Amino acid sequence: MTRYIRHAAAFCVLLLAALLVNAARVQIVQAPSYDANPANRRPEIARYQQPRGDILVGGETVTGSRDTSEHLRYERTYADGPLYAPVTGFASQEYGTTLLEHTEDGVLSGTDPMLIPFPLWHDRARGRGPGGDVVTTIDPAAQRAAYRGLGRRKGAVAAVEPSSGRILALVSTPSYDPGELSGNGAAATRSWARLNRHPDRPMLNRAVRQTYPPGSTFKVVTAAAALDARVVRDVDAPTRSPDPYTLPGTRTRLTNALRGCADASLRVAFERSCNTVFAKLGVDVGVARMAATARGFGFNDTDLRIPFSVARSTFDTSVDRAQLALSSIGQYNTRATPLQMAMVAAAVAGGGQVREPYLVERTVRAGGGTVAAAGSRPVRRAMFPSTAARLKQLMTDVVENGTGARAAIRGARVGGKTGTAQHGVDNSGVPYAWFVSWAQGHGDLEPKVAVAVVVEDAAADRADITGGGVAAPIARAVMEAVLASGGGRGEG
Template structure:
């Protein structure tokens, strides 16, 4: 009898070992296959089983979570959704995440290991920490000024703090409300279809994901290259520039929108925005130095993240002299995001040093304690400090006496550069109106804001469109909001 009991006990022990081994096989070895099976809804149920952390602007959450009492329990909500959509992106139970919602998903969803006091225990129990919060660098007054300035028009605005690289405003128009995309029902599917069918592409973040020919705003880069290379030593010396100018190897006659460009000095040409002078200047600087300066400002950099990726702004590295002439006035293959052109203005304002832009100030645990901070940002010398001083003076003259008068702010130093960029087949498209600028308050030791504005479809007649008329007032409103926000 005892022998039979012993055999039964050994058999039960073997069954128990087999059961444990099979459970380990299912939960460890085959877990990835089960997790990735489309029929398995447990990861989704788990993901939306608790509120998501929030994205904060000036200490105030612009996101939230709504309890639906369904299997996918918590849906994302947005405060002022269209205003902050180019920053937050969306978090949808059907269509995933974009922008900050995607870049900081680990913190917001609670899956980031840094949120767990005992990560190995969480792995064993499959528990998840509560979502943390993401604190942005956005200035709400500047963001609203940019949003309202673009009202009803296509375009984008990017604003930076030159000394740190903090992004103060990031606006794209037309915008959209991320809220209807949050759920998983028919309403979310209808909203997705409607937004993707919209010819104005409201979900495109024009501030960081769309590149444009920068037009005459690129003359800031060309002027920096000419000064750094020693091609220009005296801003007031005649440049021996014909009007019109024929680029080398072509019969094309390049003209100006302003009078007085023939043989104009660099100071006069910058204020009047003379194409002929700067096209010729780019050829004299040469492709090597023009490319080096453009890349020092951030062009041709495919790795820029803020923390979500930014489209690469381009300056062609294989150019003949005629192509170089056009590239030097922001045409041909030269393309830039509004954020890139804000970086150009910021480098001028910051003594030639370019701080890498960033959008997240810090991330926090659910209780509010700091998890991680932005830390020290990479800095690049875009031009000599002496060159930056001279460019700041040139940009101030554009606002005080040139094409950028509508950006002037009483009691502040403001520098700017207008641009009107041709595009389309045979330049048949409505030109883009550009304005890049920086501003320093009367009591400030250094400029506090740099801005880039592009308006795709200006309201003026085609022949009257200009950065000074259409984009400069928007930049002025953003700069004024930053200067008045202390």
């Protein structure tokens, strides 16, 4: 009898061991597959059981969390949602995350291992620490100036600090309120459907995700290529450019909006935005050198992240000479985001060097300790310093004597370049109004801000758009805001 009891006890011990081994297998080995099972709602419930970390602008939070007392307990809230939507994106219980809410989700949700003192133990315990905060580089005064300047018009603004690459403003209009998508009820569903049906696509981040023909603002790049290649040695010497200019190998004649472009010097051509001069310069420079210069400014870069991805700005390298002429005046297949064109202006202001732009200054734990900081950013040369110095003067002339007069700021040195970009079938669309610029305050050792503005539906005739009547005042307001706030160093 005792022997049977011993056998039964041993069998029970084996069963218990088997249960423990199986439990360990389920809890550790198979846990990832259970977590990924669509029927398992525990990770989703756990995700919303605590407030999400915040995104900060100028030392103030522009996000929050609301306690709903439901299974998915905390919903995301936004202060000035439409103003900062191109920066924050949305965090929705139903539709996921975008922009900073997506790329910084590990910090904001508390799952980033860098937030946890003992990450290995925390992972085995399947716990979740409090969410951290994301401190942005945005200057709130510049952001508001850009948003107010665009108003009801469709367009975008990007502003950067030339010496560092810090993004000071990132605005896209029309915008939307990300808070409308935070929950998982009928209201969020209706908002999602309405925003996706809207013909102006308010959820599209035009500052970084939309490319446009840059028009005459691209002449900054063409001028840099011509000066670097020594196709132009003296900015005041005649360029031997006819008006009109017949595109090579075709009978198509390129003309100008203003008179006085025949055989104009680079200085005059830049001030008057002569298409004929810059088209011929692009052909004289050649596709290889034009492409190399464009690449130095950031065109054709597929890897730019700020930290979310930026659409690739393009300069077509497989063009004939006629197409190269059009590409060199920012038409044909040349496309650029507003952020890319802000980088072009920043390269001129920065002595020919391009700093990689960034949007996150640092991430911090809930207790305030720094998790990660931006640190130094990669730098590349877009042009020779001597070329940048000459372009700086040419852009200053545009504001002081030419088409960019409405960007002038009393007591500051401002450089700019206007642009009109044709688009649509047979160029039938209302031209896009562009302005790129930089500003240096009185007493500043270097320019503090570079700006690019594009307005898609400019309610003005072509002459007014070309003259900087639409986009230049918006750029001026942004530059004034940055100079008044001491260069945007207000992240807290």
